[in-house]
Amino acid sequence: MTKSQRSFMQLVLDTAFVRFVLLIILTIFGAEILIMALTYFRSSFPTWLDNLIFNPIFLVFFLSPFTDSGSELSFVVFNPTLFAIFLLPVVYLFLFRPWVEREAQRKKAEDMRIEKERIEYAHKIKNQFIANMSHELRTHLNSIIGFSELMKEKRTDELNSKQSTYVNNIYSSANMLLAIISDLLDLSKIQTGKVEIVVEKISVPETINENIDLIQEKAAKKNVLFKKDLDPALEQIEADKQIFNQIFFNLLDNAVKFSKDTGGIVTVTTKKEDDMAKISVRDTGVGIREEDMTKLFSEFLHIESGLNRKPDGTGLGLVISKNLVEMCGGNIRAQSEFGEGSTFTFLIPLKFEKKA
Amino acid sequence: MTKILVVEDIPLNMEFLLEILKLQGFDVDGAKDGEEAIQKAEKGIYDLIIMDIALPGIDGFEAFKIIKSMPSYKIVPVIALTAYAMTGDRERILKAGFDAYASKPLDVPAFLKILEKYKGKV
Numbered sequence: 001m002t003k004s005q006r007s008f009m010q011l012v013l014d015t016a017f018v019r020f021v022l023l024i025i026l027t028i029f030g031a032e033i034l035i036m037a038l039t040y041f042r043s044s045f046p047t048w049l050d051n052l053i054f055n056p057i058f059l060v061f062f063l064s065p066f067t068d069s070g071s072e073l074s075f076v077v078f079n080p081t082l083f084a085i086f087l088l089p090v091v092y093l094f095l096f097r098p099w100v101e102r103e104a105q106r107k108k109a110e111d112m113r114i115e116k117e118r119i120e121y122a123h124k125i126k127n128q129f130i131a132n133m134s135h136e137l138r139t140h141l142n143s144i145i146g147f148s149e150l151m152k153e154k155r156t157d158e159l160n161s162k163q164s165t166y167v168n169n170i171y172s173s174a175n176m177l178l179a180i181i182s183d184l185l186d187l188s189k190i191q192t193g194k195v196e197i198v199v200e201k202i203s204v205p206e207t208i209n210e211n212i213d214l215i216q217e218k219a220a221k222k223n224v225l226f227k228k229d230l231d232p233a234l235e236q237i238e239a240d241k242q243i244f245n246q247i248f249f250n251l252l253d254n255a256v257k258f259s260k261d262t263g264g265i266v267t268v269t270t271k272k273e274d275d276m277a278k279i280s281v282r283d284t285g286v287g288i289r290e291e292d293m294t295k296l297f298s299e300f301l302h303i304e305s306g307l308n309r310k311p312d313g314t315g316l317g318l319v320i321s322k323n324l325v326e327m328c329g330g331n332i333r334a335q336s337e338f339g340e341g342s343t344f345t346f347l348i349p350l351k352f353e354k355k356a
Numbered sequence: 357m358t359k360i361l362v363v364e365d366i367p368l369n370m371e372f373l374l375e376i377l378k379l380q381g382f383d384v385d386g387a388k389d390g391e392e393a394i395q396k397a398e399k400g401i402y403d404l405i406i407m408d409i410a411l412p413g414i415d416g417f418e419a420f421k422i423i424k425s426m427p428s429y430k431i432v433p434v435i436a437l438t439a440y441a442m443t444g445d446r447e448r449i450l451k452a453g454f455d456a457y458a459s460k461p462l463d464v465p466a467f468l469k470i471l472e473k474y475k476g477k478v
Binding site: 145189 | 366369371372373442444
């Protein structure tokens with residue numbers, strides 16, 4: 001007991017009226033209260049205490065003096081009032097207060113667990129909803145894309161030039177919509193942890209070349225040139241090829257997309273850093289404003305600054321890349337100077353290891 | 357002539373599929389759900405089945421299993437055509453025993469290439 005607690009107790013017990021009331025109550029109900037209290041708190045007693053109190057010998061010799069038939073001597077020795085006065089703060093400090101605190105803690109932990117479960121459930125429902133909606137959207141896009149494709153392929157004499165422009169518009173818009181849905185699906189799949197990682201040995205230089213080949217045509221249209229600075233020490237890694245391609249191609253695609261219309265240079269750099277493979281894609285494009293840097297990897301936060309606003313993108317590419325990189329046990333970061341260009345760098349382990 | 361059964365619950369998608377298949381010179385028939393597909397498969401003879409997965413009632417997986425258990429359909433190829441197009445869906449569907457997989461929205465040239473492959477066999 002601290003000093004202040006002690007003096008407070010003293011004060012309470014010194015009050016004549018309290019003493020009088022306690023005396024009355026305890027004289028009449030002392031034994032009953034004691035036995036009730038003992039029984040009530042029995043579950044929190046350690047075994048030795050339980051064995052000590054709740055055995056016939058103790059009950060007869062120790063508790064019987066408190067009953068009305070107790071002897072005069074034991075009444076003096078075990079005066080119920082004195083005993084209760086001593087017992088009350090003890091019960092309060094060592095049994096009741098710890099019990100209240102334990103209960104409060106238990107309740108808090110329980111509340112936190114329920115809240116966590118609720119959030120997890122909401123997250124699951126949200127992702128399930130996205131997956132279901134995307135399925136429905138794809139189903140109906142099937143006939144929009146399908147029929148407009150059928151019309152596109154009609155001979156020109158069946159459609160006038162205006163009609164054929166309209167059909168082309170429908171077709172390309174529907175395909176754009178499809179790209180958005182695919183990205184949404186990817187993201188929801190990653191976030192529900194449904195992506196399976198298939199580890200295989202992949203050659204970094206080869207994979208880089210394959211991806212550059214894929215984007216060559218698009219890059220040529222914008223006069224974008226590719227440069228490579230590959231670390232010879234970084235050859236084979238053990239990773240999921242599909243995921244690696246998705247991350248790397250997205251960075252390449254962005255680099256080309258945001259290159260200036262007058263052309264630019266996209267540099268791919270690789271470096272072996274301890275047990276990680278570091279891959280960078282640098283462009284000489286429009287760059288990113290400093291205030292937009294934090295938005296880059298966030299869901300549904302499009303960067304709207306005029307120069308960067310391009311119609312052909314969902315804005316989810318980097319979010320997906322970040323999620324994928326982290327799933328592989330790596331990280332991704334961006335550096336940029338507005339108007340000068342950007343560098344996106346990701347690191348992934350040379351050997352993928354499943355998280356325990 | 358190669359006879360194809362198309363199982364598809366969305367009428368417009370069915371119309372589109374029947375249209376492109378007819379243009380390719382196939383003899384086509386449609387079923388709007390798993391139950392109808394099973395009935396039609398029992399009665400008629402088809403050389404190829406194109407099956408949607410998400411169907412009301414008996415879904416594509418179940419209908420596939422039932423049709424494949426019929427003696428006359430043991431070697432008939434069944435192509436899954438579905439809007440389940442997330443990573444892993446293809447593997448899941450092929451693992452169920454489907455002979456090929458195509459996703460919606462349909463990439464027509466790629467799909468026709470798949471059909472071409474089976475046209476020779478049937």
